[in-house]
Amino acid sequence: MEHFFHVMGALFGSLRAFYRQVYNRYFGTIERFDGNAVQICRQVLDKLWEGNFYRTSLGHFDFFWMRDFGTVAGSLTHLGHRDKVHHTLRWALRYYRRSGAVTLCIDAAGNTFNAPATRSIDALPWLLHSIVVSKYPLNHAEHLFLERQLRRYTKMFLDKRSGFIRDVHFAEMRDAVIYDRSAYAIALAGRMAACVQLLKLDGFPFPPERYRDELLGQYWNGDYFNADTWNGAYSSECALMPFFLGVVDDAEKAARTFDYINQQKLNHPAPLRYTNQPNVWKFRFGMGNHAMPNYTGTTIWTWHATFYLHLLKRYDRPEYQQQYDSFAALIERHGNYPELVNSDGSWYYAPFYRSDPGMVWAALFLEL
Numbered sequence: 001m002e003h004f005f006h007v008m009g010a011l012f013g014s015l016r017a018f019y020r021q022v023y024n025r026y027f028g029t030i031e032r033f034d035g036n037a038v039q040i041c042r043q044v045l046d047k048l049w050e051g052n053f054y055r056t057s058l059g060h061f062d063f064f065w066m067r068d069f070g071t072v073a074g075s076l077t078h079l080g081h082r083d084k085v086h087h088t089l090r091w092a093l094r095y096y097r098r099s100g101a102v103t104l105c106i107d108a109a110g111n112t113f114n115a116p117a118t119r120s121i122d123a124l125p126w127l128l129h130s131i132v133v134s135k136y137p138l139n140h141a142e143h144l145f146l147e148r149q150l151r152r153y154t155k156m157f158l159d160k161r162s163g164f165i166r167d168v169h170f171a172e173m174r175d176a177v178i179y180d181r182s183a184y185a186i187a188l189a190g191r192m193a194a195c196v197q198l199l200k201l202d203g204f205p206f207p208p209e210r211y212r213d214e215l216l217g218q219y220w221n222g223d224y225f226n227a228d229t230w231n232g233a234y235s236s237e238c239a240l241m242p243f244f245l246g247v248v249d250d251a252e253k254a255a256r257t258f259d260y261i262n263q264q265k266l267n268h269p270a271p272l273r274y275t276n277q278p279n280v281w282k283f284r285f286g287m288g289n290h291a292m293p294n295y296t297g298t299t300i301w302t303w304h305a306t307f308y309l310h311l312l313k314r315y316d317r318p319e320y321q322q323q324y325d326s327f328a329a330l331i332e333r334h335g336n337y338p339e340l341v342n343s344d345g346s347w348y349y350a351p352f353y354r355s356d357p358g359m360v361w362a363a364l365f366l367e368l
Contacts, residue, residue: 028059028060028354030059030334030336030347030357031058031335031336031357031358032334032335032336033335033336034335036328036332037327037328037329037331037332037365038328038365038366040331040332040335040336040337040362041331041337041362041363041365041366042366044058044336044337044358044359044362045360045362045363045366047358048358048360049084050108052087052088052091052108053069053087053088053091053092053106054069054072054076054084054088054360055360056068056069056359056360057339057356057357057358057359057360058356058357058358059339059354059356059357059358060356061356061359062108063105063106063107063108064088064092064105064106064107065104065105066092066102066103066104066105066106066120066122066123066126066127067104067120067122067123067126067173068359068360068361069088069092069126069130069360070122070125070126070127070129070130071126071303071307071361071364072360072361072363072364073085073089073129073130073133073134074129074130074133074134074367075363075364075366075367076134076363077133077134077135078367079363079366079367082134082135085130085134085136086134086136086137089127089130089131089134089136090136092106092127093142093145094110095110095112096112096127096145096149097141097142097145098110099112101149101152102123102124102127102149103120103123104120104122104123104171114171115171115175116171116175116284117169117170117171117175117284119156119157119168119169119170119171120170120171120172121157121165121170121171121172121185121188121189122171122172122173122184122185122188124149124150124153124192125188125189125191125192125195126188127146128146128191128192128195128196128199128201129191129192129195129245131195131199132195132198132199138199143201146199146201146203147201147202147203148203149203150196150201150202150203150204151203151204153204154203154204154205156168157170157189158189158206162210163189163205163206163210163211164181164210164214165181165185165186165189167180167181170185172184172185172188173237173241174235174237174238174274174296175284176283176284176292176295176296177235177281177282177283177284177296178282178283178284179227179228179231180228180229180230180231181228181229182227182228182235182237182238183215183219183225183226183227183228183238183239183241183242184235184237184238184241186211186214186215186219186242186247187211187215187241187242187245187247187248188241188245189206189211190208190210190211190212190215190242190245190247191208191245191246191247192204193206193207193208193210193211194208194246194247208247211247212242212247212248215242215247215248216248219238220253222256223256223257223259223260224238224239224256224257224260225238225239225242225257226238231280231281233275233276233277233280233281234260234264234266234275234276234277235274235275236266236272236273236274236275236301236304236307236308237304237307239257239261240257240304240307240308240311241307243257243311244307244310244311251315254311254315255315255317258311258312258315258317258319261308262319264276267308267319267323267326269326269344269345270300270305270323270326270327270329270330270345271300271304271305271308271309271323271326271327272300272301272304272305272307272308273298273299273300273301273343274296274297274298274299274301274304275296275297275298276298278294278296278297278298279297281296291350291351291352291353292350292352292353293350294342295340295348295350295353298343299340299341299342299343299348300330300340300341300342300343300345301339301340302327302330302331302337302338302339302340302341302359302361302365303339303359303361303364305327306361306364306365306368307364308323309323309324309327309365309368310364310367310368313368324368327365330345331365333345334347336357336358337357337358337359337361337362337365338355338356338357338359339355339356339357339359340355341355
């Protein structure tokens with residue numbers, strides 16, 4: 001009976017998320033905040049604190065996404081919100097333990113589920129990353145639970161001898177696309193391996209160097225990390241995440257990637273376009289170019305813009321200030337922190353989708 005309630009809760013959570021997506025497309029409002037880019041982002045972030053957790057957006061993503069929270073946990077901590085980060089993690093771990101699995105999403109009622117796929121390869125890595133960067137104090141029960149999840153993750157996704165990701169389908173950051181072992185997924189496995197060592201967890205026997213070496217040996221093409229094992233196209237999350245998470249720390253290779261972005265004008269008129277090759281991908285049902293035209297194509301994504309700006313600053317690139325200013329101007333143009341915009345900077349609309357306002361990713365911008 002308990003399993004039945006978990007399944008029904010996950011189904012309810014998924015259906016509610018879809019309903020809010022369609023409702024907000026036609027009936028939702030976009031609030032405009034006053035001030036400059038920093039002031040706008042502060043107001044967004046303040047409104048996203050729900051009381052128990054950080055919502056992902058002020059639109060239809062009004063619940064908890066482990067991936068999105070994971071990317072901002074370090075920024076929130078550095079901005080002085082460690083107490084809220086710890087409260088969020090404690091809240092999430094309680095519902096994860098109740099359901100018996102780490103999933104991508106949790107709604108306000110505590111229903112846990114994955115979206116859009118039934119399995120997520122990055123929820124557990126982002127959870128461990130959040131615990132590490134915020135210095136969250138795990139209790140004994142949470143420690144044991146995470147070790148069980150690591151064993152489950154290894155069995156579900158990895159070759160038991162090599163530790164490399166197997167050819168199975170799962171949800172990841174670019175969730176509109178079906179990859180074959182993306183560079184992003186490899187980077188997340190490498191970051192998780194490092195977190196396992198730092199947290200002294202059992203259940204994941206593979207060292208982080210294994211995934212770094214796979215990225216450098218199998219994915220690096222001289223200008224950037226290929227999207228996946230068969231597709232050599234550029235995709236921003238695959239190109240940047242190995243550097244952003246420190247799985248690969250190589251100033252020369254990072255510089256080659258930044259140079260490629262400049263040459264292809266992927267940072268114009270503001271950072272950062274998802275790709276310069278929008279028609280070479282295998283899309284999930286309902287998320288392709290008919291229902292959601294150019295959704296993860298040449299559109300400008302504010303999430304990747306902040307990864308990019310952090311890396312420009314980390315590697316002391318000369319274009320940092322100009323790129324920061326152009327991105328700040330985009331935020332001020334809309335008086336909000338949009339999920340994505342069209343290549344001309346206008347708000348993205350599709351027949352059944354509208355770019356969400358007020359993303360929690362604003363924390364990444366505020367940390368710069």
